Amino acid sequence: MELVELTIDGQEVRVEKGTTVLDAARSIGISIPTLCHYHGIDAIGACRLCLVDTGGRNLAASCVTVAEDGMEVKTNTPKVREARRTVLELILSAHPDDCLKCVRNRNCELQTLAENMGIREFTYEGEKPQFKQDDDNPAVIRDSEKCILCRRCVAVCQDVQTTRILFPQNRGFDTVVAPDRLAPLGETACIFCGQCINVCPVGAIVEKSYIADVWAALSDPEKHVVVQTAPATRISLGEEMGMIPGSIVTGQMVTALRRLGFDRIFDTNFAADLTIMEEGSELIHRINNDGPLPLITSCSPGWIKFCEHHYHDLLKNLSTCKSPQQMFGALAKTYYAEKMGIDPADIVVVSVMPCTAKKFEMMRPEMDDSDFQDVDYVLTTRELGRMLREAGIDFSALPVEDYDEPLGISTGAGEIFGATGGVMEAALRTAYELLTGEELPGLDFQAVRGLEGIKEAEVKVGDLTLRVAVAHSLGKSRQLLEKVRSGEKEYHFIEIMTCPGGCIGGGGQPIPTTDEIRKKRLAAVYTEDKNMPLRKSHDNPGVQKLYEEFLKKPLSDRSHRLLHTSYRERGKFE
């Protein structure tokens, strides 16, 4: 490793050759403001907030200036401070000053910078661009008047997810980050993953909120309101409520939901275990009946829409299993309604999800196998946080309570659905035992864990060597799928997760979500798995009972009617 040595504000620092001045400064605790820069996805030097003095004629944008031997950098001189302030004031001059009613109030990078730089008045009264909100879809709202044109969403959409929907259009004051021909997102191949929301420094892209609908349902005495919580919300809601990343708050979340007034607190992890029973059986069936293989997972709704737009030839490879959220919805309004003697018309199913694509999924017209819309409202982790704050629930002081039966019983295998590689690992735990009839020697499949973009493993299951692969983020998934398409790689089973890190990094998770935070959330998921008394889906007594009483067996007629679905071809661009 070649090193360079430079001084920043008088401190000597040695960094690897190629390191930016920004990263070199941060490595010794010198904070430089940034807006357009986003670690790992974007460094374009566009916003000019990270200006520093490198002794040259002009100040340099530190996010794109490479550290050189002998460089003398100053980050805190009157000239630097003045330049940064002017840059920020110009950005503010085109930004609405309506922080009080903005959903990102108190979690906005622009607001924080204005505070840190001591902005006490607006020096420039600038032209404020006027754009119509784009809210004509179930999941994502674009509010271009708040956009500061940092282009982080463009980088994540074009390069990380390769969905390639957003790009700057027009020029000057008319510049707007938008889809082709300024079309509304709902008319494009946008998959509603919400990764653009997570990187937006301001409130220009946000989730469509269903908080008001949920409050209304909760206060309606005629309604029986049940809630399901996704695996990745119990390890991130604490963060949303001000705790450190990786805090596990399962029991507090259950208590909080009960105090909000939900009639039953159920668990998507139950449906995740059920998914393993159905999908594991589907895998075994396909292996024994000549395919089609590879079987590809279907729990990530962003990936499903992406596949429908771009990979028509792989639609037959998708598992026909609905996602756990939708399996839960279909069962809540049939099995559970029947068991409790409640008219399904009076049941409202609310989901708490780390995801914005789930909002689109719940509205898919085919998701009505209970003869009602199976899931009524999806709240993101962030939205649940907002409801708890509004209700004045002191999260840190809450006691720990348990989920309700029967749809709240779960195993560690259901929990790891929240992590990239988790569905694969859960499936392997069950498939191994179902196929061999023997107990699995070790439960942890390390090869499919972690933040590596594409992971592969070979697992001996009796006489069969099962070849599996895992990808997360659609950019990485595209790379993997192209190899499968060309025949370069052959697998039995592939797990695809839309978001980097899997659901723990979903578009509905607390902001910010960085790789460092993803790692902490992943560790929490595996801790939660280890803490569970049962860690294999087929051991879930609630699921066993469901088959006994209602579904009979995996892939039964009733399973097919309620728990499986089909896919359609969509255009490449809309």
Next chain:
Amino acid sequence: MVTKVVEKFRTMKTPLLSILKELQKDQGYLTEEVLKEVAKELGLSPARVYGVATFYSLFSVTPKGKYIIRVCESAPCYINGTMNILEMLQDELKVDVGETTLDGLFTLELTSCLGVCGVAPAIMVNEEVYGNLDREKLSHLLSRCRGM
């Protein structure tokens, strides 16, 4: 046609601008179909191609008149009467800047310096530059365009 033009420039490092410039000659603007086809041929996202087409003022994604009149708004022309020229044109053609006349003959636009400050005020009609303009010269020019 799009395929042919794309092939002509494909080996360039960044062929998009040359391709769009060539394709615009056909109809005077870039149609939705043309832009989508260019994106497909080059493996770029349609959003990116549209973004480029709407960034450069010499590209248009909406139909333009047969004659595009660009009025220079740089300082020397401005001092010598750009605003008079512009008002005259707006009155005469009954359009605002950026608009096209109903008969499809004229589009009125502003432009930065044409490099002929010595003959300010100046305008450009399609590829031709006209300077030292006054009311008489201007109406003569419009008449000629109208074939009168």
